[in-house]
Amino acid sequence: MNAPGSGRSNLGSRRLMQRIAFSLVWAAGSLSVLILLIVVGYIVAKGLSSITWQFITTPPRGGISGEGGISTTIVATLYLVVLTVGIATPLGVGAGIYLVEYAEAMARKSRIIRAVVSTARFGVETLAGVPSIIFGLFGYALFVSSMHLGFSLLAAGLAGACLILPVVIRTTEEALKAVPVSYRNGSLALGATRWQTTQKVVLPAAIPGIMTGIVLSVGRIVSETAIFYVTLGGSYRMPTSLLSGGRTMALHVYYLAMETRAFDKAMGTAAILVISIIIINAVINLFSRKLSARIGA
């Protein structure tokens, strides 16, 4: 028992060390929850009083005095969600299907295709890391100025679609990879082509995962400010066409906070934003639970 490495001697101090360290780690975990509660709690508590049915259904007015409600900003946000998701989903799902279902088989045959595939992967990875202000600059240079779309939903939507494209691609890839290979083999063995297999067997199984990606993208667009700050113009009038300017809810929070002293309304709008994000996260969790249940079954 007088072993050289005998633990008895320092076991007490090691235990103490562990206790201190674990308390700190527990504190870190709890602190993240606490920070969330403080931020969300503060915003919602301050904002709740200004949220009324009227606030949601009337348009903003009064310029810098920051009067009125937020109806037009909700509409502009929804337009942008539909627009960006509408553009990015077909492209993103298509790209995801290619990268998971086709890329390997096609790349095996040709060196050019192999290069194409790795280029595509590089594109997705890079795009995912681009900061949103750069998407904004790009949207401003290409869509607003060069293509003469002006500050408009269309210009902002195109720039916003670039933001969520990698999100859709990645979640689609994840969802497709989670579909067991046996599903595919079963279908292929029956003589179905790859596309038939993908369409009839793989995609249906992957739908909850793909939906997760779409909902995640919705969240990104609802939260985004920087891109729309430089491409959307910021008018709070009701958008009438794709070439109208507009103001999303997030942008409205920015303008109210920075340009007016209507902090209560900024808080109210921010509270609605935060609540929508909480709902969106809940939906995502629902989908991913559904997904894991399905894969488990």
Added chain:
Amino acid sequence: MRTRFIVDKSVGYFLMLMALTSILAVFLIGFFTLREGLPAISEIGLGRLLTGSVWRPGLEEFGLVPMIAGSVLVTIGAAILGVPLAIGCAVFLAEIAPRWMSNIVRPAVELLAGIPSVVYGLFGMVVLVPLARKVPVAGNSGFGLLAASAVLAVMILPTITNISEYAIRLVPREYREGSLALGTTRWQTITRVILPSARSGIVAAIILGIGRALGETIAMIMVIGNSVIIPRPLNANPLTIFLSQARTLTGNIAVEINYATGIHESALFATGVILFVLIMLINSSARAIMRERTR
């Protein structure tokens, strides 16, 4: 029978085109930002842009050193506050938390990632700036690096926590068991075997967090003061540098792009090019580290 396979083949190529839209977008982004920034880069010179310490567009002075300093300092501040917290969270979730607790912490961290940056900015403006103003130092306006770093620390927490937790979970169970079987405490196992084995993943997580910090815009312009100065301590205590106002590269673009014309606008695009290149470098080094690890 044949048509089925022709369809299959053409669908494959069609999907391949879709897969290439990302790289097309990257190319277009690079191309247009560079095209707009090129006049400034050629006229002013990349060297003067990167080393000039005065930014006065009215006098055609376009030095980015103040913004580079601002971005670097606010990122350092965010890392000091956020990295220990984020890694603590990751260790907690991966190794220590009982199930009920991780069922609270994990969604909380996810939600922190989802909260719009404008909301963080608003919270910073209304709560943190007045709080920072309470530090009794002459010339402290509250707006500045401290408030901005605190906001940013929370914003990078989810990125670092998620990727670090993933890296820690990738450490083979055998290492953990092998260490515990030698009579080490769980904490010793974590610090001596698990964290070293997950090191590259954690480093990558921190780098990605830094990339995210450098790219943040709206929350920054709401709390950092946007002054075009190289931050320096407000008094003899060097820590008061964090009470100084500053401006980030991203803020420089956002604050001025709407008001800029000609060479000034081009200089802002050049700022964008520099930011883009910087973040691409950072992200690809993080990816390289992660790839190294999986090998």
Added chain:
Amino acid sequence: MEETTGACRLRTIGYKLWYGDFCALHETTLDIPSNRITAIIGPSGCGKSTFIRTFNRMNELIPGVRVAGEVLLDGQDIFRLDVVELRRLVGMVFQKPNPFPKTIFDNVAYGPRAHGLRDRNRLAEIVEKSLRSAALWDEVKDDLSKSGLALSGGQQQRLCIARTLAVEPEVILMDEPASALDPIATLKIEELLQTLKKDYTIVIVTHNMQQAARVSDFTAFFMTDENRSGHLIEYGPTSRVFTNPREKTTEDYISGRFS
């Protein structure tokens, strides 16, 4: 039970284990003698790994595990001992060689260092002694700073044994230590066991009956019942269990009627 000669080091009395509601191991009462090699045999899933992971309380790492009954180490209830101290006294070598991604030296010095030893010379002594005891010294003495992962599978397993010896345990648990190795490496490990038993009490799980017969002094045979729970069927000196089993099931198993 009967026939165990010498001092008894480990003893289980009415020990039971559940994963959640599933009873993985039925009441087991067993004495493991000092300085002997005790082999645990039985078909896959019969609870033999679960059983030896009892002795260093490794099962506690799995959520939802419950135990009942007594387990004694030198007469002391292991559930009352500090688990960290227990694991130092009861070392373990795993089925798959699991050296840490560190140098050979650091792998062996890991335990003593964790227990607070800082003295470099003393560490170097322990590392050499442990590597010698694990019959690995001559193969690695010139490149102790090489990664432990760069060794061959058999060397890695002996490194893990050296790592275990470095903290001077009283008991060494081995969970199918040779199942991932080739026959030559297996032979080396088996030879090593014979020298180690002079100083240590060894419990080894194996599904290789020849190996059990070759190396062990005592053999315990576990078997699953219709509910897939593990039962101890028979326990005694190896020579007797293999030549003259008392239970029909043991005989069937040994003669290879099922596996």
Added chain:
Amino acid sequence: MHKITAASILKAAVFTAALALVPLKSAGADTEITLFGSTTVQPLAEKLGEAFEALHSDIMVTVGGGGSSVGVKAAGEGTADIGMASREVKESEFQEFPGIVVHTIARDGIAIVAHPGVSVSNLTVEQVRQIFSGEISNWSGVGGPNQVIVVIAREEGSGTRAAFEELVMDEALITSGAILLPSNGAVRTSVSTTPNSIAFLSFGYLDPSVRGLSIEGIEPSVSNAKTGIYPVVRPLNMITPGPAGGAAARFLEFIMSPDGQAIVSSEGYISVI
């Protein structure tokens, strides 16, 4: 779950994508007037637009910000029907867009404002220059308490800043230590919440949350600006890509009418008739 098939998702996606390409421009250019530019002119334009819409229910006025330079550019490039600028159009801009027409719809004073807690109430032009250039960095330098002055200003390119520099700063430069904010509203908000701060602000944004300082003993008020004794005044311009036509012309006519100019006055700006 099986009701949603892959095909239906793809169909929906394609449909929405197609939707994105169809109605590029709404019913006709004459029913909507878009304005972009100066954040100083923006709130005024919004008020004018609301009044104009009340008279012409078929026309919609959409006002966005951006800043004076954007205003000139938007008009010059034709991305807006009307651009707004809170400063004179520069020679270089006329060279770039030779066709543009400038309409001065109002004039605006630039007030020097401070946090309500600041005890100083009058400054000379010279003192203002020294404070904003950083030569005087403590309120004690202008007869106030011993407190560091927090200078808040607009960023480069702002029309308000350009006018302020031209009218007050002469050749002096605004100190680089100034907090820079991207709009008049942001400046007002920050001055009202930051002790010991000073800034310049469009008259239209004056309200009790900030303290307007007298310059050379003259209060920042519309009447003082109108009679010409308040020294810091600049034009507010609307710019059309060419001679105004259609709805934009009717909107400009309305602005220049007595009704329109009454709104200009009531919003705190100086009418031009």
